[in-house]
Amino acid sequence: MTIEIPAPPDLPGAAHSDLHSEHGRRRGEHPGRSRDPIIKVRDLAWLQFEKPxxxxxxxxxxxxGFVVASRTxxxxxxxxxxAxxxxxxxxxxxxxxxxxxxxRAAAVEDVDRLARHTGTRARPVAPGRPGRIVEVRDPSGIPVGVVGGAEEHDDLPGQLALPLNTGLTSQRRFTRVNATQRPAREPAxxxxxxxxxxxxxxxxxSLDWYLDTLGMIVSDFLFLPGDRDFGPTMAFIRCDRGGEPADHHTLAMHLGPASGYVHSAFQVTDLDAIAAGGEYLTERGYKRAWGIGRHIQGSQLFDYxxxxxxxxxxxxxxxxxxxxTVEPGWAAMSSSGLAQWGPPVTRDFLGTSPARLVEALHxxxxxxxxxTPARLRALMKAMNS
Structure with missing residues (x-):
């Protein structure tokens, strides 16, 4: 069950002003966290794909920019x-x-606890590999694994952030003197x-399932313009690590006609790594979907x-x-609200295609x-605003 915490009216000067969202929760709206979750996951471990x-x-x-850990x-x-x-x-x-x-579960015991609560069975990760995993399905039918005690790699040499002459002080104290800036055109x-x-x-x-089952908490909600009373239609959800900071979102979900994957995101060192790595990908003939820019919810520099x-x-x-301690922010959904700066959002990123129309009809x-037809029209309008 989700917690019902009293909330003040959504007014200027409330808790979210000058924090991460202009608006906070109104009384009676979704609190963005569960009263008594089964477990609290710590992070994403890995994503599973099939490829021909x-x-x-x-x-x-x-x-x-990945490192191959193993290949058969x-x-x-x-x-x-x-690491x-x-x-x-x-x-x-x-x-x-x-x-x-x-x-990734906080402990192997959490894997077994989740298995008991969901009526499933935990099993070894794989022959010859440490750890136990339990596999369940969310309300959309997406298989979700929770693993404990899995094999972890050591750190590898990484890409160093470039020293920047930022011009932050009037005393003209430079980080880089008698040295040029030439980021390598290589994979980020x-x-x-x-x-x-x-x-x-x-x-x-699905939202309530991830909060109640995995103990995740919402950082930001988006709602349909003019229809906030319906509730959120997108959520940026992080892991609850108590006083330890966690990524603004480890999972994000939005209302739409299909069930499944939209995209996944991988951290690199800095803007130069993103840009130089993007030039490398372009030279190799790959297609950019959208970028480079900076998001609003989460603030990330991005390149898709x-x-x-x-x-x-x-x-x-x-x-x-x-x-x-940070409570959810609330904002209206719009395509222009996806970025603070950067090129206009592309149709490729938004996923507009004839196949999407078929999904909507189903x-x-x-x-x-x-x-509903009205909500679908509102989603389409928001993504073109």
Whole structure:
């Protein structure tokens, strides 16, 4: 069950002014956290995909900046330079598809606790690999894993941030003297997995499931312009680590006609790594989906790309981190509200295609989701505003 915490009216000067959102929660709105979650996950562990061509997948992965952790004829494991688990596990399959996310539990005991509560069975991660994993499904039918005690890699040498003459003081104290700035045109070395974004027509049920089951908490809500009373239609959700800061969002979800993957994001060192790495990807013939810019919710510097199979992945840097004391912000959904600066959002990023129309028609025929013709029109209008 979600907590009901009294909230002040949404007025100028309230708790969220000059913090991360102009508006906070109104009385009676979703609190953005659960009263008594089953467990509290610590982070994403890895994402699972299937791909028909692992050779092509590996080439793109290296160009994007991943390190290959292991490779067999039927499985490719990718990691970043930071210590931790693999970031992506790709298994050979008949088509390119996202299988599901795997979250990292605080302890192996949490894996068993979740298995008991959900009536499932925990099992070893894989033959010869440490750790236990339990697999459940969210209300949209997306497979969600929770792992404890999984194998973790040591740090690797990373990409150093460039020293900057920022001009912050009038005393003309320079960081870089008698030295030029020449960032290498090379892959932006991925440091770690940051977040995954999912779409679901069962937004309200899915939101509550991640809060009640995995103990996650909301950083920001978006709502349809003119229809805030309906409730949120997008949520940026972080892990609850108490007083320890966590990424603004480890998971983001939005209402839409399909169930599944939108994009995943991977941290790199800084803006120069994003830009020089982007030039490298362009020279290699890959397609940019949107960027470079800086988001509003989460504040990340971003750059979105399509892999050879059309799945969207993001380089990001300099994202917000919140501890558990920060309450959700509320803002109206719009395409112009996706970035503080950068090029206009692209149709490619928004996912406008004839296939989307077919998905919408199927969703509207179903009676177990949050989509109505009016809400679908409002979503389309918001994404063109």
């Amino acid at each position: 061509d692992l050779d092509r997948t590996e080439i793109f992965a290296r160009d994007f 004829p039927d499985e490719l494991r990718l990691r970043g330079t930071f 931790g688990t693999d970031s992506i596990v790709v298994r050979r399959g008949p088509s390119s598809r996202f299988v599901g996310p795997v979250f 070395r991925v440091q770690r997995l940051g977040h995954v974004v999912l779409e679901t027509p069962r937004f309200q049920a 790309w399509r892999d050879p199979d059309g799945l969207m992945v993001e380089h990001f840097a300099d994202g917000d981190v919140f501890d558990a 969703a509207l025929r179903a009676d177990d989701n949050d989509l």
